[in-house]
Amino acid sequence: MSGRPFQHEPRVRFAAAALAAVFACAPARADGDGIHGRLELQNTDAFARGDSIDASFGTKNRDDVLVNLRLTWEPTWDRWSFSFHYLLATQYGDSVPLARDETGLLAMPPSTWFSLTDTFADRGRLTALHTIDRLAVGYTTPTFVIRVGRQALTWGSGLVFRPMDLFDPFSPTAIDTEYKPGTDMVYVQFLFEDGSDLQVIAVPRPEHAGAMPSSDASSFALHYHSTVFGHQTIALLARDHGDWVAGLGVNGALGGATWNIELVPTFVNHGASRLSGIANISDAVTLFDRNATVFAEYFHNGFGAGNSAFALTALPPDLLDRLGRGQVFNTRRDYLAAGVTLEVTPLLNVSSTVMAGLDDASAYATLAGTCSLSDNLTLVAGAQAPIGPANTEFGGMPLTVGGHTVLAPPSQLYLQIRQYF
Secondary structure (H helix, E strand, C coil): CCCCCCCCCCCCCHHHHHHHHHHHCCCCCCECCCCEEEEEEEEEEEECCCCEHHHHCCCCEEEEEEEEEEEEECCEECCEEEEEEEEEEEEEECHHHHHHHCCCCCCCCCCCCCCCEEEEEEECCEEEEEEEEEEEEEEEECCEEEEEEEECCCCCCCCCCCCCCCCCCCCCCCCCCCCCCCEEEEEEEEECCCCCEEEEEEECCECCCCCCECCCCCEEEEEEEEEECCEEEEEEEEEECCEEEEEEEEEEEECCEEEEEEEEEEECCCCCEEEEEEEEEEEEEEECCEEEEEEEEEEECCCCCCCCCCCHHHCCHHHHHHHHCCCCCCCCCEEEEEEEEEEEECCEEEEEEEEEECCCCEEEEEEEEEEEEECCEEEEEEEEEEECCCCECCCEEECCCCCCCEECCCEEEEEEEEEEC
16 A cells, blocks of 8 residues: 555445445446456565654564455446446554554545545554445546546646646655545546547545535646647646645657646635646666666645744644645655666566755655566565655654654565456
């Protein structure tokens, strides 16, 4: 499990029953109505700083085993489509009690309207849950698309940082990015003859679990894509968690490379406006007589903390809100990321990324190798390491101003195997 964790809500025992009922009622005439999925096994070793909050809770070094089973069913009937994903996730190890100890460091409001998650085991070093991660029905014509229900949506052209992706974006350090968490929404798309399209999104959310949706917790957005003067252009206008968000993205070619620029101003309700943005460039090249892709990306976090007192309790409220709801993952203002993916053999790819914080000279480095063992079996191994002293973002952010205990990402080694069926 990576990225923003699923919420541990009160038990909802209908999850397994709904899974069986949907499969049992599936019409025989549906196309593509077979059940597919992915079984993922992962072992992770993590090593935290001695002055970290992890170490203070007795989990300086920890080992965890994760098992993740996803079952997918996505049939179609003429213009109609249906999506159903069932997810079973278990974790055994030292990070389970640590997560309980760290509960409350950040407020985490509901990310979806309905709670379709059941935590059926949570004791000692074990936690297990199951959830319905996709549950949507859609209707498509050549000029119109509508989907209603739990689904995933990605906006923007960020390679590491994603300021335009408002709905459960992946963390820059996420290990598994194959499936985004589903969000309850209404999605409508209008397709025009010139190739442009307009997406209209409504995401109802409650302010707290069990409540009805409210305008201050919900999101409504317009996303327009077109070609302007030969460049792919995106315009965004959204009312998100009570704030107005705009966006403008443009991409094009430079020689054989591709570049993207995004500007995302946010007009905070009863607060100052914030401007976030990215600029990136990527290219396919040859390294060591092997195919490779390289990229570089600059990110400005308009909600980031400046050079004033740097501590969790001193972070700006607007930043804390977005950290809690998983829209922003970084606490400083300016970053530069660079990376390379090398095709060592047709079955083995190795990738590396370094994210550098330009405000405090800390960094975060990742290295991963992906090997295809067979048509449906993949092995992934990797390492992640924060670099920097205390009082920096990746080296360790103090919990309080002048405090000696820091909130710091641990170094990690992981081995993962994915079986698709």
